[in-house]
Amino acid sequence: MRIRTERGSASVWAMLVITGAFTVLLGLVVDGGRLLDARTASSRAAAQAARVGADALSSASVRDGHDAINVEAAKARAQNYLHDAGMSGTVTVSGRTVSVTVTGKSTTQILGVIGIDSFPISETETARGITEEDLP
Numbered sequence: 709m710r711i712r713t714e715r716g717s718a719s720v721w722a723m724l725v726i727t728g729a730f731t732v733l734l735g736l737v738v739d740g741g742r743l744l745d746a747r748t749a750s751s752r753a754a755a756q757a758a759r760v761g762a763d764a765l766s767s768a769s770v771r772d773g774h775d776a777i778n779v780e781a782a783k784a785r786a787q788n789y790l791h792d793a794g795m796s797g798t799v800t801v802s803g804r805t806v807s808v809t810v811t812g813k814s815t816t817q818i819l820g821v822i823g824i825d826s827f828p829i830s831e832t833e834t835a836r837g838i839t840e841e842d843l844p
Contacts (some may be wrong), residue, residue: 711793735818743827753793754808758835761799761806769798777837782806804837819840 761782779801786799786808797810813826 731818731821735816735821735824739814739816739819739827742817743814743829746812746829747831750795750810750829751833752811753790753795754797754810754831755833757786757789757793757797757799757810757834758806758808758833760789761801761808762804762835762837773814777801777804777806805834806837807832807834 710728762777764778764781765783781803783799786806790797790808790810795810795812797808809830809832812829814829815826816824819825
């Protein structure tokens, strides 16, 4: 008669725990890096779209000698820039300040194994139109 022992069962559990921990750690490094890259790209696109929008001066205000941003043109130019960059977001104009918020998500490659499919991204940048009043 053979007696069964539980010798070696602890090593199976240890391997499962170590494999799971390694997967999570690898996911944090790889997917975390992808998230940082996506946030940086979104921030840069938002800043550039805001600059493009802030350059949209109203022709009527220029003729009157009072530089002002053409709100509709600023929004359209900023949205066109975001579209060309393959991103989406919102544009708001307040006085001579154009704010652009880029929204999206960074999909995961490894953390999807544990149910984390993506991370949300929302980056906001602003630009102020330079006018004659700003000159020394």
